[in-house]
Amino acid sequence: MISKEGTRRDLGVLGHSLLIAGPTSRSAKMPQKSLWWYKSCVRMVDLKMLPFNFDLRSRSCLLGQRWWCLKKKLTSKKYSDDLWGQIDLEKVGIPLGLGNRLKKKIVITTRSKKICGLMGVNKSLKVEGLDHENALRLFNENVGGETIESHPLIPSLAEKVVKELGGLPLALITVGKSMSDKIYPSEWNHAIDRLEKSGLNELDEEKIFHQLKLSYDSLNTKKLKDCFLVCSLWPEDYSIEKTNLIECWLGLGFLDLDISDARNIYNPGYDVIRKLLSACLLEEVGSEYVKMHDVIRDMALWIARGEDKENDKWVVLDGLDQMRHKNIRWSDVERASLISYELMVPMNGKELPLNPYEYDELISDGSDEWEGVPLIPCDATRLQFVRVRSGYPFTATIDALVQNVSIFPDLAFLELRNCDLYSFPQGISQLVKLEHLKLENNHIKSVPDELKHVRNLRFLSLGYNSISLFPKGVLPELKELMVLDLYNINRGSSEDGEEQYWTWLINELRCLSKLRCLSINLQQPAHFRNLLELSNLPVRTLFLHYKNETNILEIPSSFVGKVQDNLYKLELKVRSVRKLLFGSNYQSRLGNLEFLSILMDELEMIEWPWNVAPEDLLPMLHYLFFECWRILDVSWTLYLPSLRTLKLFRCVHIVQLFEPVGGCGSGAIKPTFPSLIRLELELLPEMEIICDESITFPSLEEITIHKCPKLKKLPFQSRGKLKTIKIESECWEQLEWEDNDLKQDLQGLVRDLWRRR
Template structure:
């Protein structure tokens, strides 16, 4: 048995010679506090601007900072990208110790903006001393591969974003990380539990007021680095800020492409070589200039996850119906008056989310063909009664009865004698 003095703890504990003694430990994993029976937990926050500057200056050296008039301003831009994370400030400061040319500093800033901190720190030369390598301890010690996959997927959203927890949970269901559940409420409970694990491991930050979470920029960069096979395959996951990648090779080699809140107006042209496509996940949400998809998207036959929420698509994109491997399709908050007959080809679709789409026409028999469907969300459609309504509530309910795998339904049925559906809330059925 280990004795107190063997680990540097005076014995006996408590008052000795009039002195009170305490043991202080630090950890990235909150469950360690429970195992060590910690009496008081103190969360160490990231440094503020002044503290971050002092720490960074200490590591980079006054001589380097004062070597050129532009470097102090550039150094503050570097610090801003690191968001007060002490470990990143220390390792990056040491890496910039001998950089006295402003162009080297600007290059470092460019790399940081592209989530390539490992290249700034030259971590290939000193891998064990790099920020990513040391932060990866928390990732490696997560209790399951599912948690690790969930953490990596959080990096698919833009930096500095606060994301609703339910959005993460829907994503994890669509990506297949949450599989075993009898009711949709079970899936959401599982998702919230997974989020709590990531928060306790200091891998996510929580905004309790709005039920949101965010990922620190450096942790997001680390997640992308891991997803890129520790930086060796940068085309595996593509996260673009503004325009869609024009290089066709990227579209055929990437496994996930995320273009959230960008400025794209149309889907890029892709050569019709479906057999070479590896892309399984495509996120195009919040592209407010995107009103339609071209035939090119049909070349992405391996797609299983497609998020087109919050765009400006005015008709259901029939080109998507050729993507028969889709398991998740989200078209929330687009203006689409009707669903096409071709929708029935989605034999593998498990999650169909059509909130706030204004749909008032569904061809008879289409819903009944979606045999794999587990969640159908039609929240807040049919916002006004109109003479063009062509689908009776009774018909929809009959078709829903044919879906043996359906576990969640977002719908509220009003007076069926009015021959319309009045959607008021989206819950599980």
């Protein structure tokens, strides 16, 4: 229990050095009920940043009462993360309360002993590195036995490297991977010299960077190194979507592309990701995301800043507090990345409220002390890269940026995503060096004619806007354009002139000889036919949202043959369709399709070529979403080899989800759902059974069941790899069980949906 009242001396603070990454047995032995683990993101005093479901609109979450929300949540929670600077615990929302009377302590983790002193810790614990034997074993495992045994001198040289790394697991793993292809003693001696000359005797942060830099130096091309450094432009602990990362590399010109090859230009990016994962410079998060270890990220920023931590060439700001408190020399900044940034900056020294819902109240009071100021000041004239992704946008501030965009003459990369924009940045025509422009998830209604003057543009993304006006003659002038995203736009357009609009737009696409990736939505079958007339059809994302009534929708083989090397995402939304036809032969194979959404209220059946199985036509499908009222089962999904996520929503006639089917493809018996990790079932009111015991889920980790009141049993004979069952408590209690031991085993995995929400 904690209280708003209290003083610092009431609450014990325990310091913990994080120079050695990762938990140890020492922390496991700490008395868990007497500790709080402090997580650094709490320093923003912003409840939305915490992994809880706070009602930010409630009175108890208003300024001055936020401590009460934290008190209730933190009573049973613990956090751990690294601390970078001195923190006033009261200001960050950690009330210093009853303290020793309840034997509560705050544990901070940091890489700096100095921070322990500044925070007034009562006791400091240093996490020691691995002993030599375990360190050598970990290092050799990452180098690989073949390399270690490739020369009689290498085992002894490996011991010298391990000694220099001081038992730091992260360095042992990362440097070990970088040495895995070094089979000559001279290469090992060079690495040892580099480590010895790092110039530092203690295991401090900069020595770690010098050690880890060996792995960076082992990347064999400058472009590969540049790709790695760009990953640091996302905030700490941020999961980076692979496609977004690749698009960033494309926009910066870091990928080696074969312009004559019309196949998927994203493939070189995936190859780079594989190389960085292999070098332990990135970590995989599921199948679609990667992240950087925070120490690796710090090392990357250190390199990007010329091995000078105080250099401001690269700036990454995550949240309002960093913008307010960090003294940035904007005249030195070349790359700026602002993510999850509340775009309102206070003036006249007044403190900004920490609950975003309070902003409107202050502004409506007519206070002249709250004014938007430029997100990036005018003296940042060296900027080459700007990315802003906002969670709580304020047009007064973002407008100050877009109205002054012409003062950044060297800008080559501009991304303003979810920034509440209603128009293009003004003066865009003066950005003659601009190659990458992404304005996704805004309210832009028209494209300016002046865009045609940005002739070096290679990447243009306008997806998820309300664009109803795209001037004639703009696209043909963008002759360098390789990626064009018009996905899910035109929602605000009228019917008048729409047919002509799409006709000339598709005709103008013919002029883009270098176009290798197109994302587009089509609203009439005629538009689809016009698209088929293009000889070069590099469609990556296609949204068919037909407004007219039709009973049968065919995805013709003639179309599939043109897009099968590129099509990555397909969304079909035609409410009246009763039958969906996927081609007529094996040429209908969509070999690179990973995302498929089918939203058809009247759909009753999906028809496949008679001699080809769905798993042969969709070998790479990862994500499948259904919203089909009349569909009766989806058994055709059983053998999809790459399917990882399956979601069904509002399929109101399904009684049994999957029926056993005969042999498929080659005729051999295949395991069902070999790769399925996540199954989500929502609003299936008639579903009584998911499947019988013959259908298995060998890889399933999470199942969500919501508003399926007639469900009688779960299809599991054992826990398997299952980690989470999200289900209403009422539905869980009514399930029938043949094995009570299995019920008890699964009970610990249940997460009540109502409590979660």
